[in-house]
Amino acid sequence: MKKYTERYIYAVTKRLPVSMRTEVAEELKANIQDMIGSENPSDEVILTTLRKLGHPRVLANQYRGKERYVVAPEYYDDYIGTLKVVGSIFIIVSLVTGLIDAFTSMTSVALVSVIQNVLENIFDHLWEGLMMAFAWTTIGFWIASSVNHNKSCDDWKLSDLPDLPEPNQIKISRVGVMVELVFGISFGLIFIIALQNGIPFVIKDIIQPFIPFFYIGIILELCVGIIKIIYGTWTIPVILVTIINQVYSILLAYFFFTSGFLDSGIYEAIASNSNFTISEAQNGISIAKTMLIWIIVLGGIAETISNLNQYFRFKIKP
């Protein structure tokens, strides 16, 4: 099957709206025949002629007249920017849901199978998350591009212009936030699951009411991470949510450690396995607990003050 001319015309017209096809095909055929000249041309002559007309896709575009895009060029930069932010958020959410799935579906405690389970779940969720981020962002911009396609770009207001970035604003590293969240949340989840499964000398009934609050803490942490990624710099909303999160963590840690969750059997166990007496063990643990509470509270307060300091630095500026 040769029929180069017919195949060329078909390659052009199949890319055109149905209403145009017949007429373009007839006209193109007449023009090609005129360009070829003779009634029985050689293959070489046909090919040279068709090459002069250019790639069928390009010629079809020329016939169609208007350019068509999934994302219009004037939206492209915004599209890429949004894709980065949405992609980062989906990466975090899928890592977290992957970790939750991995930890809750764990059937064996053997290290290899734990690692395999975690990796499999994370990879599955990550792939799904990235595809979703790409699909949703693209669909969103596709709709925006098509809806605003005929609107004139002259129709904009001065108030649409973005605010200038503060000169002393500190950038937040997206990768940093992601690493922080993945580690924070996986340790948090391991901690909660361990508490639920029972730790020796920890009274389950006392810690049980704290579990929902630990979950809230993880969700809060996730929200703060997402907000950090959306804003990208240490702006007032970011500082505020960070402070709220820190205050929540400090309070939760304080109430948890002062709740008396340790069974008194631990003192006897320490005394029988070491040279300490029961009262020495009691004292030691009490001091350790107090110190831990102070470290957590003071550390949290120090961080909160440094964040508050940043907050007021912005607020005082005109």
Next chain:
Amino acid sequence: MIEESILINLVAELRRGTQILAVLGQLHQGQYGYSLLQDLNAKGVAIEAGTLYPLLRRLESQGLLKSEWDTQESRPRKYYVLSQDGEILFKTLIQEWNNLVSNMNVILKEEK
């Protein structure tokens, strides 16, 4: 040293703006696609077949050209000619072109 591709692109862009004027200028009398292509090329207008044929259809859909199939000859051909609107628009375009040329001449003379 300026890359040759940049020069080629700039020249192509300059020419692109003049193509419609050249095509309209040749269509006071009816012409079919290939005869117009040869005509333009003979007068030094560098326009590709793949650009000209779709352009003719576009100008027709804009109402600047009208067309008719001639089936008398052995090979059917579609002839294009300026419509009434096309004639009026062509005159306006010539005025615009003359303004453009005189403005550019002033600017380019200053350069010398």
